[in-house]
Amino acid sequence: MHEVTMEVAYYPGCSLHQSSQFYDLQTKRIFSELGTKIVEINDWSCCGATSAGKFDDFLAVALPSRNLGIAENAGFTEMLIPCSGCYSSHLMAKTRLRSNETLRSDINAELAFPVKNTIKLLTILELLLEAAKQGKFESKITRQLKGLKPASYYGCMTRFAYDVPVSDNVENPQGMEKILDMLGAETMDWSYKTACCGASAAINDSETAMNLMGKIMKNAVHSGFNCIVTTCPMCQLNLDAYQNTYCNKFGIYERLPVYFITELIGVAMGIPLEELNAHRHFIDTLGLVKELNLI
């Protein structure tokens, strides 16, 4: 368990500084409300996402290693990575570094801050659950999310198994449900919570990506959800920006807002959604919460 004053390193990743800037803002805001101190690591670089692995093996390990080294040398023992793609590539790098000493020394030869591979990586859910365990939520939650039926969509990247033990069940994770239940939302089981939305194919192979998202959406609508919640900026952008396209393709009439989990926590804490920049979605996010009298 963390001490209250303990600081956690924070790696935003490229997407949280660009297309999903408001997720960066929300993450910082929610954790400051909760009293968990997160500190952005100095001069981080891109982790290479899944593309580096398709280009070269060495590069795929070396790029995340630089960030691991920076965080470790600043004295952090844990690092929060909200973006699932970044989380997955850092986790993969850690696994490779552990099993291959020569690779580690090859990489360290180029680095100003050599990597020791001791840091622990945290998804945003893990850190939120930790805060919940310490009872940090209780005093902050001002309203219950009555009537909200969120589809907890984890995406494919956080349940990345390799041979690293992940904190949650890989096939049927429950972390997001635990938090949403605590906030008073009506969570339900559904079968597409870890399905892939095809974010890496959305641009270069849109046919495939639309089919994948169509399946997820169809299942969410059929299960009776009224919104989707995610933690991954890539899933959010993908399911949100292309929603009209794939829904039209699959003959789905409904449109579901795709929230970040931080936005729903914000609503429960009584933070105005405008302050969290939640209006920067493609599918309207404010209408549903207003309709349910949550704000």
Next chain:
Amino acid sequence: MTLSALSYNPQTAKSFIDEVIERSHQNLYACYQCRRCASGCTVGEETGITPDYLIRLVTLGDRDAAVDNALVWQCVSCYTCGTRCPNNIQSGRITETLKKMSREEDVIPLNPNIAYFHDAFVQGCTRWGRVNEMEFMGYYELKNIGKHMLSFQFRKAYEEIASQIKLGRSMFKQKRLHLKLHTSRGRKEVKQFYKIAVKKKASLKKERRSQIKNRQE
């Protein structure tokens, strides 16, 4: 494309499977074709070929088919196959390895856009230390549209431009496009990594070419 049982050569098959095992760090010998990966494969329906087929192709030593099929490029790296595999084979890593091998063989990918996309991403992020969405998308589209133009498919090029402008405009409206250049001060280190990777790739390619040449002789 497929290999008949009569032309199966244990020696060449073994050298190929060992190469894939070494580069992907996955033990392909452990596969007993239970096809759990196939039932979980996200793009199985689109490609018509699933990880179990791919592993079978590799174990049979059918190099040409293994590096040149729809799954190798259309795999979205969701790693579902790996989470389901009872023998802990991460087939996602195998497709990644075969992608690299297919580039070394100079095979033109069935869907070249996918290759352009990942190249543009890696080049973008190693140039500045961080990915700039606008910049790398620009590079990707230049290559993609250029390809359409060179093959006189102007309609396709137009459609591509139109769809990207539509997305770009809606993203701009939502303030989700940013024109500021994002860089990392330590990008020299990243560039150095890129150089090492490119050098390694070039030597692998050379090695492979001499192998093919020897075989032909």
